[in-house]
Amino acid sequence: MKKIDLNCDMGESFGAWIMGMDGEVIPYVTSANIACGYHAGDAHVMYKTVKLAKDHGVGVGAHPGYPDLVGFGRRNMDCTPEEVRDYVAYQIGAMKAFCAIHGVPLQHVKPHGSLYNMSVGNEPLIRAIVEAIAGVDKSVIYLALGGAQEPLVTKIAREAGIRVAFEAFPDRAYTPEGKLAPRSLPGAVIKDPKVAAERALRMAKEGKIITTEGSVLEMQIDTICVHGDNPSAVELVKNIRSAIEGEGIAVEPMGKFIK
Amino acid sequence: MKKIDLNCDMGESFGAWIMGMDGEVIPYVTSANIACGYHAGDAHVMYKTVKLAKDHGVGVGAHPGYPDLVGFGRRNMDCTPEEVRDYVAYQIGAMKAFCAIHGVPLQHVKPHGSLYNMSVGNEPLIRAIVEAIAGVDKSVIYLALGGAQEPLVTKIAREAGIRVAFEAFPDRAYTPEGKLAPRSLPGAVIKDPKVAAERALRMAKEGKIITTEGSVLEMQIDTICVHGDNPSAVELVKNIRSAIEGEGIAVEPMGKFIK
């Protein structure tokens, strides 16, 4: 039976500020990327969000970002690979504390925002992230962007002895080379929920994406990235999940099937 | 053979700012209380300081503080026990990441500054700290102030299934009740290195302290807190260690003998 994971950013509240509809979206996803306090999240939000994930049988992931709270980790920062390694290790460790408290394993690590974007296809940064994950806990999966960088990421992760999972974005346009179309291009973000749902289904069922030039891209897709920012996003996740399950595909946390 | 530990705050540099003479004092101590990024320390400083401790066979401790960088964690903050639990858990987890990277266990947790002071004899805060330690890793020792609060701390720690070690300060005056004399009182801080060295030796040898009123206080002393802020502090640590060893007492990391 074919399997797919649905991952979603969570735990992005900070102190008195609330962000995201974690409680509404969590019944429909299988993996949570939880902020670790550098770009969003705080110790108490982490405590609560790990518990929320546990209560719903959702895999807990660390979502480390740059130390840029006011910029939400979305601005490129010229950090050295050593800085990235230590920032990622620190945040993984902090998340593992709350996993221990709630008695669940840390399932995966997915870099956030600019750290994610800057690391795509960037060997020194991929090595830094992998070194952090492997150094802290070899059972933890590295969640990375699928497509063009797959061979590079796979090689580095395997050498370090960790597993890797690849994700795709149903609401983002892809180039024929298997890269995300830059957000500055028109059409880079797909706003029609029907189109996004169709793309998600094709990703889950066939591992295929229609590119910006109409060609068909095939890639390894272990998990599909969805969002829980607002009511219509939550509705879209619900629709994506039921469409995928309607095709007889199992929606499960990646930790259960990634090898 | 009698055993004692010497613990010292370390890893208090932050970014471009250097603090403490970690490299100079580390040959003479057996346990390091390493800052975790809330009041001092950063991810890279933690990486380096855990390695330094490992290279010298020194036990690694987490030294969690309040989230008050500009105040160095020295100002009382009215945090709830839940906040304290989560802040301590977060910082322990972050430190454990660097322990894992360097292949050493986390030996102990010693709260820093105002978190330490506010927790003395304060049952809700002691419970919050113990809950964090026990929740994250039951093999880790809670390092607390010896004296008046010993029965309370011991009871709470035992119930939670963790070990506790008690420390004494050779450079601080004690009341006959077994409490630290408030720093605002004249003579609360002992500045004469000879007197401090004598007090340290009596602590290690006999578990005894001469109080502010001249009486003799007996308490459990597993580890003596020393400092590495400046050259004369380092010199004092060196003298304390050789005096203690001269009496045939073994100076060892607390993890080796605390039960």
Added chain:
Amino acid sequence: MKKIDLNCDMGESFGAWIMGMDGEVIPYVTSANIACGYHAGDAHVMYKTVKLAKDHGVGVGAHPGYPDLVGFGRRNMDCTPEEVRDYVAYQIGAMKAFCAIHGVPLQHVKPHGSLYNMSVGNEPLIRAIVEAIAGVDKSVIYLALGGAQEPLVTKIAREAGIRVAFEAFPDRAYTPEGKLAPRSLPGAVIKDPKVAAERALRMAKEGKIITTEGSVLEMQIDTICVHGDNPSAVELVKNIRSAIEGEGIAVEPMGKFIK
């Protein structure tokens, strides 16, 4: 003609996090207490919020707090008067920069959260706040809690050569001594919007408050503190304003009538 001001906290968003309904409530208030980046707000939020206030003819106030972003400045912190003076001065200066850019004067300074609460009746903290205001700009009004502390605050402010305005809270219970009833007491916060509106009207019209014991308290009330956190709070402000104006009382920024 009798005059009153309505003041409201604003500019409490931070980076990607939105807080408050500033755009909805601003048509009904006359003074804005704008966060300055220590406990909430950031440089860009300040830029936008000062412009919003200017566009509505609302008096701009600095709303300085403790340096405790994750705690939203709501936790007591044991800062020295010198620290408070410098924190307040820093935040006033930052706010004045955006006032200069938008060509409006800084009208007032109202401490936020725990800094506000800790300063009530506390001479060293009142002096520290007044010293900061008077040191930076003697034309700026100090906005303080009315009631029991009025003579003390007035004396300190006058000696320093600055004006002071006193405020009252229609949604808070007062003791017969003219102090806010502690939030821990039942009934300390008045949740019925009708009752709050009636209290606001009595404050504006007669300068009177019914206390927790039913007695009538008379005090100087220059401005009434209202909230814009949610739709019903905004509705309440609208009702309060129209009720006050219905009595022939002018609702104006305090800077226009405080002497």
Added chain:
Amino acid sequence: MKKIDLNCDMGESFGAWIMGMDGEVIPYVTSANIACGYHAGDAHVMYKTVKLAKDHGVGVGAHPGYPDLVGFGRRNMDCTPEEVRDYVAYQIGAMKAFCAIHGVPLQHVKPHGSLYNMSVGNEPLIRAIVEAIAGVDKSVIYLALGGAQEPLVTKIAREAGIRVAFEAFPDRAYTPEGKLAPRSLPGAVIKDPKVAAERALRMAKEGKIITTEGSVLEMQIDTICVHGDNPSAVELVKNIRSAIEGEGIAVEPMGKFIK
């Protein structure tokens, strides 16, 4: 009589961390670039450093940086011009508060670290910085790198109605085009104090720099940037000043002679 200014970074301590030998170097310089709390400095350090500058008749400058405390503002950050404008305005305002308290004018603004480097020759960033300065206080001088970007900076500053001063670095190599040689090149930083002193003298006396290719570069040099990080740096500043004064050139704060 020819005039020159000597400017030096100061006020870079933060909380419990000390940086720089401000008290030792200040007798020899005429302008201080004082950190404003984003990358270094805090409210109390600013209070003390403005006072120190005043006591020595040294011109007070704001030294705004990126909001990157752990990176000391030295890492490139991909901020928008609007973000830069607001960050600079905020920090200028905060510094002006302490100038007001101590009764001295804010003389100049010099961006710090990566904000300085990224702005060189970068029209949108120069415009953002100039907009902040002109918006907050048109009497304040913009201190920028002399050489290749001089016409661009001058044009933008004049249009905004503010003055500009240009600086040169005696310890940095220059290309024949009038740019700083990148630090990654060998010889980019001149370590021999005698050579640095000679270069400083030629800058002050003739406005000339010997480039990496041996050619002579002429540029407007209003102020020479010196350092107070360590005893030998302080010694160098002392030597530079006495050499310049020995040639009959007046060493004065730039505010006294920049038009």
